[in-house]
Amino acid sequence: MKIVLLLISVLLISLSPMRGDNAGPSAPVIPFLPKSALLWDAVEKSVELAAMTNIAGFTFWATNVSDGDVTIHSTETSCDCTVAQAAKLLPWRLAPGEGGSLKVNLNTRGRFGLVTKTITVHSSHGSQVLTIHARIPLTPAPANVSARQRDMMAALQDRQVVFQGSCAACHALPAAGKTGEVLFVKACGICHTAEHRAEMVPDLAALQSKKDEEYWRSWVTHGKPGSLMPAFAMEEGGILDTNQIESLVGYLLKKYPAGSKAAAESLAH
Secondary structure, rough: OHHHHHHHHHHHHOOOOOOOOOOOOOOOOOOOOOOOOOEEEEEEEEEOOOOOOOEEEEEEEEEEEEOOEEEEEEEOOOOOOEEEEEEEOOOOOEOOOOOEEEEEEEEOOOOEEEEEEEEEEOOEEEEEEEEEEEEEOOOOOOOOOOOHHHHHHHHHOOHHHOOOOHHHHHHHHHHHHOOHHHHHHHHHHHHHOOOOOOOOOHHHHHHHOOOHHHHHHHHHHHOOOOOOOOOOOOOOOOOOOOHHHHHHHHHHHHHHHOOOOHHHHHHOO
């Protein structure tokens, strides 16, 4: 029994840290190191906008926390409505400890609700993504605006409203029973090929996406939430049945084939 206790005591002593007057200091605690040589004041910022605001501004501050130079080569935004401008012309070299600002402007014209965009900063030490959020109120249409402007404001609040009330006379009734090219003219051309096409309505011939069969079917059927583009499928509150949608998809494939120069020119004639 004594032998067992002795062995246990020796084992405990061997596992204990050595201490004494000549013992060195304990190992230092290693602080958390930033993932990048650029340390930002924040990587995500939000703003609540007042009514009738067309531009939302954000400022991000970066500091070089490494022991060597860092060069910001370029910035990339998630869409054209967002513009990023560094404090100095790019490429921008920051010495150790040096800092500066990156200003971001978001064009909020014609938008409402919560809008989120990203800015990717490409540097010699990798890439970082910054995120901005803007909550935009839906501005009521003033009494002195035109009927068309009031209809557009209503459509921004509920995109399916174009098939109801006074809007139905232009956007719903003319498409009843129509297919193919005639349906396109009555249901799509009224907005997309109009002489005074609204700023937020895209030019179908200039779209850069891969415009295959599924692309057109998805857009016609479901539309785009948060925009003026309504869902045309009857089961989603629209006005077109399955046969009409398929006829429209077939026509769109012929009129706007991907990468076709003729398709872009056809819109102007």
